[in-house]
Structure formats: structure tokens, C-alpha cells
Amino acid sequence: MTALQFSVTETPTAEDLAVIGGRLTAFNEADVGPAERRLLAVVVRDDDGSIVAGVSGYTAWGWLYVQWLWVAEEQRGAGLAGRMLAAAETDAKARGCHGAYIDTFSPVALKTYRRAGYLPFGALEDFPPGRTRTFLQKRL
Incomplete structure (x- = not known):
């Protein structure tokens, strides 16, 4: 198993937020359909x-x-x-x-x-x- 590293920040990068938001959106769309x-x-x-x-x-x-x-x-x-x-x-x-x-x-x-x-x-x-x-x- 790969070791996981946690970081807590009040200044996340735009890229990090885009990855999190994009992956959650993809999960939700697969689960319940597009939010539109x-x-x-x-x-x-x-x-x-x-x-x-x-x-x-x-x-x-x-x-x-x-x-x-x-x-x-x-x-x-x-x-x-x-x-x-x-x-x-x-x-x-x-x-x-x-x-x-x-x-x-x-x-x-x-x-x-x-x-x-x-x-x-x-x-x-x-x-x-x-x-x-x-x-x-x-x-x-």
C-alpha cells in the first residue's frame, strides 16, 4: 500500500481545487446524472x-x-x-x-x-x- 500524505492549508492552489471539484462532479454525474x-x-x-x-x-x-x-x-x-x-x-x-x-x-x-x-x-x-x-x- 502506498503511504498517504495529508496536508491542511488555507491557501489551496486553483489546480488542487479544480481536481477535487472535477472529480466530485464526475462521481456525482455517474451516480445521479448531470447537475446541469x-x-x-x-x-x-x-x-x-x-x-x-x-x-x-x-x-x-x-x-x-x-x-x-x-x-x-x-x-x-x-x-x-x-x-x-x-x-x-x-x-x-x-x-x-x-x-x-x-x-x-x-x-x-x-x-x-x-x-x-x-x-x-x-x-x-x-x-x-x-x-x-x-x-x-x-x-x-
């Missing part, structure tokens, strides 16, 4: 062209994953998050998605996502310390 992963973003700009809000995520295996959702402080409270989620969901449905998921540790965002129809399905206590990270899903 596609990026998805909703960008909101003001009259000056500055970004004041946005959603970033991707679709894969029939699901929309909302990775980031941000609204500038001066734009909060006007329903912008819900409108961006609706736009992302509409695009995801056009791509054939049947569900969406998101996670947050912000109590304010949690209320927003619940208002948009997302339901909790799991939680991690003290992630970060003193908060609960909640995972939510929605059928599209």
Missing part, C-alpha cells in the same frame, strides 16, 4: 447604475440555491428581497426547477424568507455563536 448547474443572479441598480441589492446563486438538479441575498441599508423594508426572490424563482421555474433553498443566521432575513413562502427544514445552533443558522426550502 447554471449560475443565476438578480441585480438591482439605482438611477446612477450603482448596485443597491442582489441575489446570487445557481440552479442544479431541479433546485434553485440562493447563496447570497443582499439589500443596501437605505433600500431595506420596501419588499425588495421578496421581489428579488420572486424574480429568481421565476427564472428557476423556466429552467425546470421544482424547488428552492436558502439558509440564514439573521432573524430579520428569516422572517423575510418565511414571508416569501420558505419553510424551515433544519437548523444549526450557535452557527455563528449566539445565533441559529436556519435552512429553508420552498416548492416552486
Whole structure:
């Protein structure tokens, strides 16, 4: 048997990450079929062209994953998050998605996502310390 060497780093090379990601993708495709992963973003700009809000995520295996959702402080409270989620969901449905998921540790965002129809399905206590990270899903 060949001796194995472990290395732990906070600065992996792009090549190392590409090998790991590529091999996991190949394994998953052989196991469950292609993910057909596609990026998805909703960008909101003001009259000056500055970004004041946005959603970033991707679709894969029939699901929309909302990775980031941000609204500038001066734009909060006007329903912008819900409108961006609706736009992302509409695009995801056009791509054939049947569900969406998101996670947050912000109590304010949690209320927003619940208002948009997302339901909790799991939680991690003290992630970060003193908060609960909640995972939510929605059928599209």
C-alpha cells in the first residue's frame, strides 16, 4: 500500500481545487446524472447604475440555491428581497426547477424568507455563536 500524505492549508492552489471539484462532479454525474448547474443572479441598480441589492446563486438538479441575498441599508423594508426572490424563482421555474433553498443566521432575513413562502427544514445552533443558522426550502 502506498503511504498517504495529508496536508491542511488555507491557501489551496486553483489546480488542487479544480481536481477535487472535477472529480466530485464526475462521481456525482455517474451516480445521479448531470447537475446541469447554471449560475443565476438578480441585480438591482439605482438611477446612477450603482448596485443597491442582489441575489446570487445557481440552479442544479431541479433546485434553485440562493447563496447570497443582499439589500443596501437605505433600500431595506420596501419588499425588495421578496421581489428579488420572486424574480429568481421565476427564472428557476423556466429552467425546470421544482424547488428552492436558502439558509440564514439573521432573524430579520428569516422572517423575510418565511414571508416569501420558505419553510424551515433544519437548523444549526450557535452557527455563528449566539445565533441559529436556519435552512429553508420552498416548492416552486
